[in-house]
Amino acid sequence: MAAARRGQGPLNLDLPNGTTSELPPLAALFFIYFDIKAGYTIGWKRSLPGIELEGVVEYKSLPSGLHTVKEDLIYFVHENHAGLSAFVNAPAAEESRNARMIAVGVMVPLSYGRLGRSWKHAKKLKEMASELIIDTSKTKVLEEYWEEHKAQGPAPVADTDSLLDSPSSIRFKPILTTPSKPRGHNRNRSASDGTALLPPGHTLSTYHPARSLLRLLEVFGPLIFPIHRAALLRKRILITAHAPVQDICNFVYDISVLSNIPLAVTDLLSSTAPPTRLRPLFTIGVHDIPLLEADLLASKQPPTSSPGSTLTESEDPGHGWIACTTDSILAMKNTLYDVLITMPPPYSEDANQKIWPKVESSKGVEMKATQRDLRRFQTLRWGLSRASPPASRDGDAEPVRATSSSTSIHKETLLDIPDTDNIIEPLSWSALAYSGFMWWASAGEQRLHSEEETEADSQLLAGLSLSTSSPSTPRPRSYSSSSQSNTKGKINGAMQEGEAQQEMALIAYFHRLTTQILSTLSDIVDATDSDDEREDDRSPLHPHSAEECEGEGEEESGPAMYVTSQDMMRMGLDEWSVGDHEFMEEVCKAYFGRKAKVEGRNVDVCGIRVC
Numbered sequence: 001m002a003a004a005r006r007g008q009g010p011l012n013l014d015l016p017n018g019t020t021s022e023l024p025p026l027a028a029l030f031f032i033y034f035d036i037k038a039g040y041t042i043g044w045k046r047s048l049p050g051i052e053l054e055g056v057v058e059y060k061s062l063p064s065g066l067h068t069v070k071e072d073l074i075y076f077v078h079e080n081h082a083g084l085s086a087f088v089n090a091p092a093a094e095e096s097r098n099a100r101m102i103a104v105g106v107m108v109p110l111s112y113g114r115l116g117r118s119w120k121h122a123k124k125l126k127e128m129a130s131e132l133i134i135d136t137s138k139t140k141v142l143e144e145y146w147e148e149h150k151a152q153g154p155a156p157v158a159d160t161d162s163l164l165d166s167p168s169s170i171r172f173k174p175i176l177t178t179p180s181k182p183r184g185h186n187r188n189r190s191a192s193d194g195t196a197l198l199p200p201g202h203t204l205s206t207y208h209p210a211r212s213l214l215r216l217l218e219v220f221g222p223l224i225f226p227i228h229r230a231a232l233l234r235k236r237i238l239i240t241a242h243a244p245v246q247d248i249c250n251f252v253y254d255i256s257v258l259s260n261i262p263l264a265v266t267d268l269l270s271s272t273a274p275p276t277r278l279r280p281l282f283t284i285g286v287h288d289i290p291l292l293e294a295d296l297l298a299s300k301q302p303p304t305s306s307p308g309s310t311l312t313e314s315e316d317p318g319h320g321w322i323a324c325t326t327d328s329i330l331a332m333k334n335t336l337y338d339v340l341i342t343m344p345p346p347y348s349e350d351a352n353q354k355i356w357p358k359v360e361s362s363k364g365v366e367m368k369a370t371q372r373d374l375r376r377f378q379t380l381r382w383g384l385s386r387a388s389p390p391a392s393r394d395g396d397a398e399p400v401r402a403t404s405s406s407t408s409i410h411k412e413t414l415l416d417i418p419d420t421d422n423i424i425e426p427l428s429w430s431a432l433a434y435s436g437f438m439w440w441a442s443a444g445e446q447r448l449h450s451e452e453e454t455e456a457d458s459q460l461l462a463g464l465s466l467s468t469s470s471p472s473t474p475r476p477r478s479y480s481s482s483s484q485s486n487t488k489g490k491i492n493g494a495m496q497e498g499e500a501q502q503e504m505a506l507i508a509y510f511h512r513l514t515t516q517i518l519s520t521l522s523d524i525v526d527a528t529d530s531d532d533e534r535e536d537d538r539s540p541l542h543p544h545s546a547e548e549c550e551g552e553g554e555e556e557s558g559p560a561m562y563v564t565s566q567d568m569m570r571m572g573l574d575e576w577s578v579g580d581h582e583f584m585e586e587v588c589k590a591y592f593g594r595k596a597k598v599e600g601r602n603v604d605v606c607g608i609r610v611c
């Protein structure tokens with residue numbers, strides 16, 4: 001299964017407030033300033049032997065457009081290291097073009113996770129940048145920091161990761177993803193295997209990228225689901241945005257984590273399946289075009305099974321990536337990416353109407369959320385707010401403007417969805433005809449379908465601590481200022497822990513969704529193979545009979561598989577959506593090495609197909 005290549009293996013927890021909260025060792029520390037003649041210049045640097053900084057960190061840690069902001073945090077990846085730089089822009093004399101711009105950055109081994117836990121250095125980097133912006137000659141603070149935190153030995157084997165990369169948990173109860181009627185070699189699988197565990201008393205550190213998960217939902221809305229599906233297919237996803245880039249870098253991390261393949265289903269996949277994690281590149285620019293071109297060439301190579309491989313993600317190109325950029329020229333090179341996400345400009349936060357990001361394929365075809373995605377998102381938002389029952393299936397709630405720019409979402413924002421007409425696929429004629437026919441023929445059956453869908457969405461939320469409320473601590477009539485401070489600290493700590501549990505639950509939710517899709521498909525594969533092996537017991541009426549797939553073509557790993565509309569519903573997909581049908585064909589080929597025939601939903605009246 002190429003476990004090492006896919007990033008499997010033991011994944012240790014990163015406990016920010018616990019005994020393992022020490023800072024990751026540094027492979028490099030550098031200071032960059034802007035020179036009016038030479039541009040960005042490295043003014044001070046230290047690194048371990050073999051790590052080259054010149055001509056690398058100046059471009060990777062300082063993307064274009066930073067001159068328009070006062071400060072920023074920039075994440076990037078270079079070879080086997082993750083980088084983080086703290087940028088500061090301050091007013092200066094006219095001879096310095098009225099601005100003084102500097103950045104202080106670090107590089108840490110990727111052995112410690114997607115970002116090597118580099119965010120643990122963010123606070124100190126910002127402090128040192130604030131000191132150096134006043135006097136760039138005072139580099140003693142850099143020397144001291146390097147001597148204190150530089151790596152003393154070789155980096156550990158790439159078998160650890162951050163808290164949110166851990167795909168197993170004992171906190172949440174499992175839900176069964178196996179259909180109620182046994183088919184083939186069904187297995188009881190836990191959809192909670194994608195859950196990350198946060199022990200009591202621990203919170204995410206201040207600059208942890210996952211603190212932006214709620215903000216991610218606020219920004220993308222129902223679009224998060226087609227983005228999640230693209231990430232599952234290990235597409236090359238490019239996000240274009242304006243400075244500052246900290247939020248977008250966080251989104252790159254979040255989407256990569258949400259699209260993890262849980263360990264519970266990795267043994268069900270083909271040996272040529274894509275890596276279990278989407279490779280995050282974070283900030284990239286025009287200087288990274290050769291890297292993207294090399295990845296494009298690698299992606300055109302046929303998949304191979306390499307169970308003994310020990311390659312890390314950074315050494316295993318051609319399996320998709322997600323990155324962000326402020327260089328608009330990259331968006332013009334549509335051969336280098338599969339999916340382009342264009343973020344609205346920063347000033348759109350003050351617009352009267354919600355402005356959604358634009359998601360499109362490399363050919364310029366806009367990718368929208370399905371009607372099913374919209375209903376699922378409404379249920380998820382209800383789970384986040386726990387303030388009222390899910391929105392009616394007959395229509396959306398009254399739209400409101402989302403104004404929060406923090407990492408938490410206010411309840412009033414969660415209860416109402418801004419106008420989604422331009423990001424949701426319109427109701428197809430077949431779906432419209434079916435709804436009308438079901439209302440005319442059997443309103444009870446239509447209600448049953450709606451109830452089954454609602455129940456399925458509720459199962460994804462079962463046992464997850466999605467809601468968080470402010471803890472209430474009884475206040476005595478008189479107490480000292482010190483006791484008041486202690487009480488306030490306990491309240492803030494409890495609130496931070498509640499928010500962290502909410503973010504953990506969101507990751508578990510998307511991992512459950514992934515498990516639901518892959519385990520259902522595995523059941524179909526088992527049933528197809530069983531029917532193919534037992535020729536005497538095969539029936540032409542069996543929905544997954546290999547005979548029904550005859551003529552559809554076979555892959556080397558086995559006969560083609562037949563996916564019914566009921567299977568699509570069981571996986572939480574839209575049986576009416578052409579895009580979801582194409583996704584199903586791609587995921588079957590990628591993860592199971594099978595060609596798939598996906599059944600469309602039809603409307604029959606007295607044996608006559610209407611549509």
